[in-house]
Amino acid sequence: MKVPTLLWSALIGAIASARSMTPMATLSAARLLGRATPGTLALLDRPLFKYGALAMGAGELAGDKMKTAPDRTVPLGLLARVMSAGIAGAALAPRGRERAGALAAVATAVPLAYVTLDARKKAMTRMGQTRSGLIEDALIVAAGIAVVALAVKPERRG
Template sequence: MIRSILMGLVAGQRGMTPLAAIAAAARRGTLPAGAPLQGLMAHPVIAGGAVALAAVEMAGDKMKTAPDRIVPIGLVVRSITSAYAGAALAPRGQRAAGAALAVVAALGASYVGWRLRCAAMGKYGQTPTGAVEDAAVLGSGLAVALTPR
């Protein structure tokens, strides 16, 4: 269940990264047996689409017009993607709990990450702080998803 919680923390910072990480894990075969939508996420077109969504979100985050991660639609997206990723990473029979834990972690991390990013942007600017955050989120998301159970 720790993987579900950790992926929730990732979703709190970037809502689309969990989908890209789960797609990578599905293609590599590191998801738990019988993970939901495993075959679909392993399809090259779906996996590519998930990666593209994550990349667009990361690029958009650097724009001055980018909304805060704590706007309602952002929290809804984080809830949905973290729930799916949390369920996909949880062992069979614990998928509902994995989804719930991931959502709680994502929502909490959204607020903490937003406050930290706001503080850092005041000193270092939007683009540099976003790039550092992207690297940490992408690396963490892939490490969580690709590490075999």
């Protein structure tokens, strides 16, 4: 089955809508495991970027449970989603289509941020901030890992 050209980019944008740093963290983990992305992205080969993205992904998961955590739709939250989705969407797009991949990811991430926020607020009223956040984390991280695992391939040696 042939996967539509920008599907992985759009799906990683959906991941960014709920957790802005998860796309970069999952891509960084894939690169550390020797996996190549379809699109070219030099940032993924810089150790500071790879480890920094992993740390930011973990920090976001912890910070989201704090009572003072801002909504994902505040300007800085949306900016983080735009940047993360754009970078990840470009990396998961076919070579030569990185810009289109970035646009597909951002076009998915921004409107879905409002949808995922609404769903999270409803879940919070039923089960509380921490429990709803942990469930959302598990779903989003698992989805991010799945999207990246399906989109990347082993890096060629030689």
